[in-house]
Amino acid sequence: MKRGNEILALEAIRPSLDVERLREDFPILRRKVGGKSLVYLDNAATTQKPRAVIETIRRYYATSNANVHRGVHTLSDRATRGYEEARVRVARFLNAREDREIVFVRGATEAINLVAQSFGRPRLRRGDEMLITVMEHHSNIVPWQMVCAATGAALKVVPVHGDGELDIVAYGERLSHRTRLVAVTHVSNALGTVNPIREMIGMAHGRNIPVLVDGAQAAPHVKVDVRELGCDFYAFSGHKVYGPTGIGVLYGKREHLEAMPPYQGGGDMILRVTIERTTYNEIPYKFEAGTPNIAGAIGLCAALGYLDDIGREAVAAHERELLDYATETVGEIPGVRLVGTAREKAGILSFVMEGVHPHDLGTVLDHEGVAIRTGHHCAMPLMDALGLPATARASFGMYNTRAEVDALVEGIWKAREVLL
Numbered sequence: 418m419k420r421g422n423e424i425l426a427l428e429a430i431r432p433s434l435d436v437e438r439l440r441e442d443f444p445i446l447r448r449k450v451g452g453k454s455l456v457y458l459d460n461a462a463t464t465q466k467p468r469a470v471i472e473t474i475r476r477y478y479a480t481s482n483a484n485v486h487r488g489v490h491t492l493s494d495r496a497t498r499g500y501e502e503a504r505v506r507v508a509r510f511l512n513a514r515e516d517r518e519i520v521f522v523r524g525a526t527e528a529i530n531l532v533a534q535s536f537g538r539p540r541l542r543r544g545d546e547m548l549i550t551v552m553e554h555h556s557n558i559v560p561w562q563m564v565c566a567a568t569g570a571a572l573k574v575v576p577v578h579g580d581g582e583l584d585i586v587a588y589g590e591r592l593s594h595r596t597r598l599v600a601v602t603h604v605s606n607a608l609g610t611v612n613p614i615r616e617m618i619g620m621a622h623g624r625n626i627p628v629l630v631d632g633a634q635a636a637p638h639v640k641v642d643v644r645e646l647g648c649d650f651y652a653f654s655g656h657k658v659y660g661p662t663g664i665g666v667l668y669g670k671r672e673h674l675e676a677m678p679p680y681q682g683g684g685d686m687i688l689r690v691t692i693e694r695t696t697y698n699e700i701p702y703k704f705e706a707g708t709p710n711i712a713g714a715i716g717l718c719a720a721l722g723y724l725d726d727i728g729r730e731a732v733a734a735h736e737r738e739l740l741d742y743a744t745e746t747v748g749e750i751p752g753v754r755l756v757g758t759a760r761e762k763a764g765i766l767s768f769v770m771e772g773v774h775p776h777d778l779g780t781v782l783d784h785e786g787v788a789i790r791t792g793h794h795c796a797m798p799l800m801d802a803l804g805l806p807a808t809a810r811a812s813f814g815m816y817n818t819r820a821e822v823d824a825l826v827e828g829i830w831k832a833r834e835v836l837l
């Protein structure tokens with residue numbers, strides 16, 4: 418009896434998703450690919466969009482389109498309100514202290530470039546070090562290489578263990594009196610590893626070293642609280658959280674953003690311009706030169722609203738279940754080796770099959786309607802470290818089902834028959 422009650426109590430607190438119902442919110446999921454039902458397992462590349470987002474963007478252009486922060490007319494006021502409400506929504510999503518700590522950018526890539534150029538570059542000198550990890554996406558490597566080349570600073574790298582977990586001891590050893598900045602991914606896009614960023618931020622802050630977190634793969638799967646994390650910067654992309662492409666977010670602590678020079682010059686980022694000199698606008702506008710992606714921000718606001726209505730904990734629990742199921746069923750297929758088996762993972766299953774190139778595997782799966790990603794996943798240094806040219810990667814979103822994992826498994830069996 419007691420056990421029954423415990424189970425009931427557990428079920429009451431465990432959030433659950435009505436996946437079949439929420440799939441109806443995503444029009445694209447109804448389409449066929451090559452005559453087969455689409456099984457979309459490439460969510461780490463980009464997520465599909467719910468009707469709430471598509472319709473919000475359509476409505477914005479149909480009823481409210483105007484430029485922001487400029488006109489006194491009604492439409493400009495509506496557009497400005499929509500754009501600024503999006504900022505408030507993002508601040509809440511990340512639990513930022515203030516709305517002005519949210520800068521709208523094109524995506525995680527632009528957010529990182531902004532920090533590299535406006536925060537990193539002025540601080541780094543010859544003899545200084547910048548610390549990243551080997552599991553970074555190229556967008557959290559190349560901007561730092563560029564800044565290091567321009568300043569003479571050295572780029573240091575934290576290695577990973579064979580299972581895809583970060584070598585936290587090596588991280589501690591590489592934090593030195595020369596380290597000026599740490600940039601680390603919250604979740605690896607190639608392996609799904611969730612890094613212990615809270616601990617990593619604590620270790621860096623113990624030495625007064627600021628930390629940028631690349632949250633492109635975490636924001637869709639993990640509840641992010643920038644105040645609890647204490648990170649100095651946090652970057653993510655709208656299109657990976659069920660929002661539109663071309664819009665993303667840089668969170669920065671107010672004191673940093675205020676002290677940083679602008680990244681780009683133009684309209685909206687100024688208070689006054691004479692030919693001799695310009696007085697810059699306040700944050701966040703100082704970093705938003707030119708007409709921003711207004712429809713994108715409003716669409717992102719709708720996406721975050723949708724995600725929060727569904728419940729981020731419920732989404733995370735559902736994806737966890739799918740990942741466990743896929744790990745078991747894909748891992749059992751003869752010749753398949755899972756790449757990345759860290760204890761903490763989010764929504765991503767990377768694997769290779771003996772004797773089969775991942776691209777060929779991806780092509781056979783595509784014929785079955787199953788969309789996965791194959792290649793180096795913009796993480797070539799990680800692939801080199803693991804001694805692999807490429808992997809196949811299935812990545813899950815809120816609308817995926819166990820039946821779709823079964824379709825993936827069947828497709829891999831078929832690829833074995835066709836290709837081996």
Ligand code: PMP
Pocket residue numbers: 461462523524525526527554556557602604605606631633634654795
């Ligand atoms: N970081 C990580 C971990 C990513 O997975 C990605 C996108 N694949 C990016 C950064 C870059 O995001 P975007 O292309 O949207 O700027």
